Amino acid sequence: MDEELHERIRDVVASVPKGTVATYGDVAKIAGASTPRLVGRVLAEDGHDLPWHRVLRADGTPAPHLAREQLARLRAEGVLAEGRRVDLRRYRWRAP
DNA sequence: TCGATGACTTCTT
DNA sequence: AAAGAAGCCATCG
Numbered sequence: 001m002d003e004e005l006h007e008r009i010r011d012v013v014a015s016v017p018k019g020t021v022a023t024y025g026d027v028a029k030i031a032g033a034s035t036p037r038l039v040g041r042v043l044a045e046d047g048h049d050l051p052w053h054r055v056l057r058a059d060g061t062p063a064p065h066l067a068r069e070q071l072a073r074l075r076a077e078g079v080l081a082e083g084r085r086v087d088l089r090r091y092r093w094r095a096p
Numbered sequence: 097t098c099g100a101t102g103a104c105t106t107c108t109t
Numbered sequence: 110a111a112a113g114a115a116g117c118c119a120t121c122g
Binding site: 023024025028035036037038039040041042043044047052055056057058062063064065066070 | 103104105106
């Protein structure tokens with residue numbers, strides 16, 4: 001069932017270390033999702049208990065409606081964002 | 097069944 | 110650099 005994929009995505013998001021961020025594409029790739037859209041969809045549905053704020057887009061810019069909350073939470077974890085863009089070169093998470 | 101939508105990415109103009 | 114289009118998967122009317 002797709003629950004496994006769901007679970008895998010949640011696991012990957014939960015595996016992102018504090019003070020670090022990951023892109024949807026990376027999460028999708030690591031979790032085994034065929035497309036990053038699935039990650040976004042899963043987070044929108046079951047991401048309420050996950051550090052979804054550590055997941056950004058490929059450009060380092062979060063979604064428009066979440067940007068405010070996202071950047072605030074990231075900043076609280078030590079991730080400094082320039083305007084509404086995060087320095088992925090610096091904070092991007094690397095899979096072990 | 098078909099068409100539209102969305103926490104996306106990448107290529108081409 | 111900025112904008113448009115295509116590709117992708119799941120859900121909803």
